[in-house]
Each structure stands twice: as C-alpha cells, then as structure tokens.
Amino acid sequence: MIRAGEPRRLGVVASEARLDFGTELQELGGGPRRRLLMVDDEPAFELSFYCGTCPLLFRRLEAAREKLSLESMQERLTGALDDPGDSGVLDAFGALLPEGEYLPLLLSVEPRLVVPGKDGDYFSGEQVATWGIDQFWGLPEYPHTPYYRTFETAVDAVAHLYEFVVPMVPPTWNERHRVEEYATSMEAGTVPTAVAISTLDVCRPAVDLGDDYSAHWGLTHFLLDGHHKLEAAASAGRPVRLLSLLTLDESLAGAQECARLPELRARPRSARTAGSPPAQV
Template identity: 40%
Template sequence: MTLGSRNPRIGIDWERRPSRYLTIDGVPGYQIAYSCGTCGLVLRREPGAPTGLLPATDVRDRLNAGLDGLDTDVIDTFAAQLPRGDYQVMLLDTKPALAAPGSAGDYFSVEGPAGWRNEEFEYSIDPANTSYYRLDRRSIGEHDEFFEFAVPLGDPAELDADVVERYSSACGQPTAVAFGLLDIEGPWFRQERHWGLFHFLLDGHHKTASAAANSGSIRLLTFVSAGESMASDDELLRLPEIINADQREGDR
C-alpha cells in the first residue's frame, strides 16, 4: 500500500551517514543501522529519545478487542503518522520474549557477534543498550537467517503494572501496532546474511509486555516500509511467505 503523511511523527534520518536513525517528532530515538550493509544489525536508543506514545483514541476499542483483518480505519489512523511511501502491511500473530542487553536471549550479544566472528579479523557489532522483544528466528535457504524484533518506544520496566496485568485476563487477541523495517546485513568475508525485521511499537506497549510476561501471543499490525528498509522489493515481498511458513510449523 502507498500510505503516509508529508508531515509524519515517525521518520528516518540519513543525514548523519553512515548511521541511520528512527526519529519521533523529528528527534532521534534509535540508531538502527549503518549504510554499509556489512556492519551488522543495530539497535541503540539515543540519549533524550522521546517516550511519548502515539494517540489512537478513535480506534482504541477495536485494537483492544483485536483485529481479525486489515481494518481501513485503523490503517488510516496510523498511516497519518508515518512517512509517505510504500508499505508491506501485515497482521501477524507472534509470541514476544523480553530480552535485556547482555542477556542470554540478546541477539546483539549472542547471534549477532557469532555471525560476524572471524578468527582472522577483530570484527564486532554494536551491542544493544535497551531492552526489546524477541519474536521469531528461522533459516532462509542455505545461507541466511531471519530474526524478528519488537522495539518499545520507552522502557518496558516503566509501564503501568496494573494495565499490564489487566491485559493478562483480556478476552480475544488484543492488537498492537508497529512501524516496520527490514534490514539485511552480512559480513563481507562470508555468504551468510541476517535478515532483521524490526517492529517499532506505535501502540500496544502494555499488551506486548503482558504477552511476554505470560508466555502468550500478541496480534501485531505492522507497516513495513519499503523505501526505508535496507532490502530489495523482492525480499520484502517474501516476508509473508517466510513468516507464514514459520507459523505453520509452529502449529504442527
């Protein structure tokens, strides 16, 4: 879909190359990649990053009840806050697991460094400096691996515990909303590449935290940007097949 606004709240800043930043109301929130394509996936929260959530009052009840398909009103509400461009819009069911920097579940401490490790070179990737959610991991073909993340705009530890608990007993499948980027990176000295699908949460922080705390699932409406992702159109179009294949295996 072609969506977005000429004056979005969410943006991508390439002005300080080789670094790339996700911005909120024009303020850098996260460093999310290097332009080289060989430096590894990046997730680093910027000092002074905004923590305000994006309002979705008009569609709050629909999101809390859970979407069963792509809802035009919900899409329009969030598209007004995104940069103008083409998007792969998907509705996914996934199980989040909270990962703290340096923990055993932290991609940027475990799988990332392993993928860029080489005995002949001193080569490392940037460590994460913020908590986030791991969603999915799977192989793609002979050489590539797919990693999926949900990134809150604030610290999950600062969420309202009562609201998180309330979602633990909610009926249906409450839906979170995210701005997505697919970044594909690989070290220059081998064929293997890591596909990193990042979902930056625009709404549904408490829902996601509740699902993670209870080892439950969350429904996620994500707008994956074609123009701002570091991936080709063909690679972006493969995402539904890759994710659906993983979900089918999980149902067996």
C-alpha cells in the same frame, strides 16, 4: 502470519509526520553518517548502516522517550482485527508516518522479553557468531533497550530471518496496573492487537570474522501502540496480534526480498545453530 495485505501508499508529508527516517547531518571531518528513525524531528533510534555489510542494529537514543499511540484507536484495536488492509486503522496510524509505500502484515507473535547481554540476546549471541565482536570496542553491539524476540526461521542455506519488537520506551516505564489488566484478559482468552512501523534490513558480512558466516534478515517492529499488551503477553506466555506496517522505501532490502516476507513468516519457527547451516528450504 495471519494475513498480508497489498502494498499501499500511506502517511503524510515529512514535515507533518511525527515519525520519519533520515540521516544525521555530517560534521566537517566527521565519520560516516548514521541512519536514523526520527520522532518529532529528533533522533530516536540508530538503525543498521546503509552499507549492508555492517551488523544489524536498532539502538535506542535519548529522544526515544514517549509512546505514539492514538487514543481514538484503543477500542478498535482491543477487539479482533482480521484484515491487515483495514482502511480505517491504516489511515489513522498513517497520520503518524512519513508518506511512502507500506506492506501491511497481520502477525501472531508470542513475545519473549530480552535484556541486552542476558540470556537470549541476539546481539551477544547470533550476531557475534556471524560478525564477531566490535573491532574497536571489543564488545558486542548494544541496543540500549530491552526488546522482544518473537520469531526466527531459515531463509535458505546461507541466510536466516530474525524478528524483533522494539518498544519506544523501556517496559519499566509501563503502568503496572494496565499490564496486569491485559495479562488477566489474555489468560481468559483475549488476543489484543498492537501496531508497529517495521523495517526489513538484510545484512551480510563483507568478511568472515565469526563462526557462522551467513546473511541476517532483520525484521524489526517499532511499537506505535501496544507497549502494555506486549509486556503482558510476555509475562503471561500468551500470543498477541501485531499489525506491522513495513516500510518498503526505508528498509535495507530489495523489492523481491520484501515480497518474500509473507511466505517466510508463515514457515515453522527454527533457531539458527552457529556453524550448522539449515537445510535448503
């Protein structure tokens, strides 16, 4: 955590926003409706289900095929950005977002790229330890995208915070020369800034199916600007700043839980060990 701003109203009416949150239309006789992050009115990511007892989820869908950066902000974001309440930056990116209440957070992250099913994958690791595998498919949840893990810490003895940065498109779609340029710049000491719209989903299993019954607080940042920066930081082992615009209206967390984020994000990083709850903080 570098700084936290005050909650503020940002965005435009849903019909004008490129990003929006919604629920898919239910077909006659269909199952429960999915909670979605929409891009240009098309489903881009399936999110954690509304019930709050299903596993945490961000699953890339077919409409997630382009980045949403604003070229006019590139120069400003490349330099130092010290104020998460900077009106110019917030208003510029607010033009992409649906109108609502957002909590600006300026974070320092050291991203680690994770491939689903491979070492460090949350969905086949910590999530399985709590929920077990999907009872229908007999497999862990699958996000259909590489993603970055950046932070985790204890909330209390029975809950843990996990933080993720999710690219709108796979890192393999990035331009190699731009990634290399950022990596070289970072190795020389530059710390660039990326921007994301974020959700906080608090998920707690209804029954104990795994080895580690606990609540998972999922802080998920969907990248608006900074795809090349995040990959470069991961490859170079360097930090990057992340301006997070946390939606208070669309997160599966209450006001008190969202208000705790600045304090939780300022704690030391601590991994969760299945079956061994952390000490009360």
